[in-house]
Amino acid sequence: MPLRAKVATSVSKTAAALSRAAGRGDGSVIGGWIGLKIDPELLTHLAAGRAIALVSGTNGKTTTTRLAAAALGVLGPVATNSFGANMPTGHTSALAKAGATPFAVLEVDEHYLARVIDETNPRVVALLNLSRDQLDRAKEVAMMAQMWRTALAGHPDVSVVANADDPMVVWAAQGSSHITWFSAGQRWLDDSFVCPESGHPIERANGDWWCTGCPLRRPQAQWRVEDDGVVDPRGDWHLVKLQLPGTVNIGNAATALAVAAEFGVRPIEALPRLSTVASIAGRYAQVDRDGRNIRLLLAKNPASWLEAFDMAEQAPTLLSINARDPDGFDTSWLYDVDFSPLHNRPVLITGDRAFDLAVRLEVNGIPFRHVLSFEEAIRSVPMGRLEVIANYTAFQDIRAELDRVN
Numbered sequence: 001m002p003l004r005a006k007v008a009t010s011v012s013k014t015a016a017a018l019s020r021a022a023g024r025g026d027g028s029v030i031g032g033w034i035g036l037k038i039d040p041e042l043l044t045h046l047a048a049g050r051a052i053a054l055v056s057g058t059n060g061k062t063t064t065t066r067l068a069a070a071a072l073g074v075l076g077p078v079a080t081n082s083f084g085a086n087m088p089t090g091h092t093s094a095l096a097k098a099g100a101t102p103f104a105v106l107e108v109d110e111h112y113l114a115r116v117i118d119e120t121n122p123r124v125v126a127l128l129n130l131s132r133d134q135l136d137r138a139k140e141v142a143m144m145a146q147m148w149r150t151a152l153a154g155h156p157d158v159s160v161v162a163n164a165d166d167p168m169v170v171w172a173a174q175g176s177s178h179i180t181w182f183s184a185g186q187r188w189l190d191d192s193f194v195c196p197e198s199g200h201p202i203e204r205a206n207g208d209w210w211c212t213g214c215p216l217r218r219p220q221a222q223w224r225v226e227d228d229g230v231v232d233p234r235g236d237w238h239l240v241k242l243q244l245p246g247t248v249n250i251g252n253a254a255t256a257l258a259v260a261a262e263f264g265v266r267p268i269e270a271l272p273r274l275s276t277v278a279s280i281a282g283r284y285a286q287v288d289r290d291g292r293n294i295r296l297l298l299a300k301n302p303a304s305w306l307e308a309f310d311m312a313e314q315a316p317t318l319l320s321i322n323a324r325d326p327d328g329f330d331t332s333w334l335y336d337v338d339f340s341p342l343h344n345r346p347v348l349i350t351g352d353r354a355f356d357l358a359v360r361l362e363v364n365g366i367p368f369r370h371v372l373s374f375e376e377a378i379r380s381v382p383m384g385r386l387e388v389i390a391n392y393t394a395f396q397d398i399r400a401e402l403d404r405v406n
């Protein structure tokens, strides 16, 4: 590494450590920021010599990154940004902190994928899904798909691992010469009813989809979820035992297995490692408090709310909504979510924007009770399971009340 990059790496690590010591989070953003100020090409220098997988998409990228990093661990040490700092500052910091590892798996914010591909020269790029996100910040889905498509067209040597069930992802990946398709399902359909190629309607039936006006259609998937397991490209079925709930996470495991296979890791080697992942920065964590078993689910946008309903058991459920900077200020997306899966269970609401949620639930005909604090929520439900579904800062608030669960 050039001297400037060495100095930048060292300063970056020190800044991150100081930030941690000062109790200001994990320090990865500030560390990476300072490193890149000293050497703007630091990420490229740190990436050189490593075999890298990038994971991007609207939802599931933190979990899939964690699972893929666990799977690649079969081969040796893996650097990863496991705290969800998914912009170039976070990548820089993660690689600086990890030292010289042969492998890296990095979660990448959708908007930064093109830049991070340019700077890290990855071996594999995994594309999970594209759907609407924070309304006041995110790009439109079709624009994002176009950015991905352009980015991949400039790197024909990259292996792409992509979700065959999402038409926007398929269109974005299509131009690549080496593609492995996986099927992880698509619960949220509202952002892909129109073909990104021709503008014609997309039709769906029995898990298949096709454009009614051009040749774009669902490719055959080499990796797919079947029951509680995954079928590999040879047709062998593998039982997937996870500590993470829901079919959604079996889909994330299928993606991680497909990514690891690009590096030569076989499912039979990777699967025991996937089953060791219990929670990811508090997500899916279970905490016992006053006789209640509290489980934390993060849901940040309409598609992830549907996934959370799929994961939550039929038990009392607390919903918490904030609209601070990391959440986006606009809560009108609540009207995109169908809350009817919450019928027939006790529902509690809290958070800065609990009343927005109250109006939404009223429209959906879901009875609920408003509570002023997490403590009150715990006291209001009987002994046993309490499911908590919260958006970003609401989730962090509850995590803090439970003393920062991992």
Ligand SMILES: [Zn+2]
Pocket: 195, 196, 197, 198, 199, 200, 211, 212, 213, 214, 215, 216
């Ligand atoms: Zn079309």
